[in-house]
Amino acid sequence: MQQRFPWLQVDDLALASLGLDGEGWFDGYGLLMAFKNKARSLGVHYVKAQATGFAHSHGRVDAVTLDDGTQLPCDWAVNAAGAWARPLLAGTGLDLPVYGRKRCVYAFSSPAKTPDCPLVVDPSGLWFRSEGDIWICGLPPPQDDNDPPLEVDYNLFDQAWLTLAHRVPGFEALRLQRAWAGYYEYNTHDQNALLGPHPALPNLLLANGFSGHGLQQAPAVGRGLAEWLVDGAYTSLDLSPLSVQRLVEGRALLEKNVI
Ligand SMILES: Cc1cc2nc3c(=O)[nH]c(=O)nc-3n(C[C@H](O)[C@H](O)[C@H](O)COP(=O)(O)OP(=O)(O)OC[C@H]3O[C@@H](n4cnc5c(N)ncnc54)[C@H](O)[C@@H]3O)c2cc1C
Incomplete structure (x- = not known):
């Protein structure tokens, strides 16, 4: 050295x-x-607006709601709101350990x-x-x-x-x-991304909790979620170790090197 x-x-x-x-x-x-x-x-098509939450029924997201009262109906929704992902879920009754x-x-x-x-x-x-x-x-x-x-x-x-x-x-x-x-966007559970469908709302995909190392993972995350939307599965890289299921099961995939 x-x-x-x-x-x-x-x-x-x-x-x-x-x-x-x-x-x-x-x-x-x-x-x-x-x-x-x-x-x-x-x-x-990009819409410049503040999302306020997800309208849902029967265990599925029906629409994304905006602060002007607009509802954007959807088959799938992706929560990619960074450090603001947790408050966006508040209306669904779901919680995320992301701050x-x-x-x-x-x-x-x-x-x-x-x-x-x-x-x-x-x-x-x-x-x-x-x-x-x-x-x-x-x-x-x-x-x-x-x-x-x-x-x-x-x-x-x-x-x-x-x-x-x-x-x-x-x-x-x-x-x-x-x-x-x-x-x-700090995941206090294990400092790693929470990725893919939420078990309680399977047509809501999460891309949250990257804990300060999301930029380097962004290309793979974008491709993985696109595959999930189109093919119903990860096809090129198995991103399932980052699934939200680990929260439900109390498992951790600990990232020790957050700087
Ligand atoms: C100082 C610093 C250094 C970093 N260094 C690195 C590094 O070296 N390498 C690395 O890989 N990563 C690094 N990161 C982390 C990286 O920037 C993040 O992991 C990454 O930006 C996360 O991407 P994201 O798309 O999940 O969230 P963001 O980039 O935060 O994007 C979320 C977007 O959602 C929007 N949004 C939020 N709420 C709403 C709402 N209600 N309605 C509409 N829009 C909304 C926000 O305005 C924002 O544009 C660093 C972060 C910081 C702060």
Whole structure:
């Protein structure tokens, strides 16, 4: 590590791993727009509105209700409302262990040089990576509340700075440039996606609870749910280990590496 990344302080580390291929980062918003535009070109009709819930009878969803009172009748409904998936189910009497957990991202500049900087995850939970001429970083908050207000926690950056300067001595000099806050759609049961039909309303498909790692799973999830809608089963990748049934049976598929 010291040879490959001379800017890294490694004295207190016994072991590290480095992915040399099949890893990296990309513009998440760009990916979303690419999917959206492709869907539009294939005839998908987007409605800009606030969904308020699902009208249902006899164990099936009949329609999605909107805040202007409109009902959109449907054969199938998909709840893909991210950190807001749980309140959307309230009218059905169903509950989901999915809550918004705030994560802040801090962008900083520094005179430090970190050539070939990968995404670095420190044992403390802090992560950082380069972003052009600057760096971005984040870390879990000391207390993780459910559905807190989405304000940037600037005090937490002081904590981040201590760890950054310890791991990369060059980061002792840095300047916070900007910051933003977002929600992890956190599945408190086992921190993994809840995917596919809800056992109590089988024509309601869930794509929820990704717990902060949903972007990398999005292409497979989209394809899997499309297969379910068209073929009634997952055909290319078996996503059934992520089924909601594990909640009913009290099983967990624990994700230990949420950063
Ligand atoms: C700081 C941060 C860093 C992250 N880093 C990574 C990463 O490195 N890798 C990774 O894989 N993932 C990462 N994630 C997680 C990733 O962004 C999410 O897992 C992913 O966006 C979840 O996708 P989704 O479609 O389920 O929900 P979202 O992307 O939240 O989309 C839900 C959509 O539903 C809309 N919506 C909600 N309620 C309603 C309603 N009632 N009516 C109409 N529309 C509604 C919302 O406006 C939103 O557009 C990160 C998240 C954060 C916050």
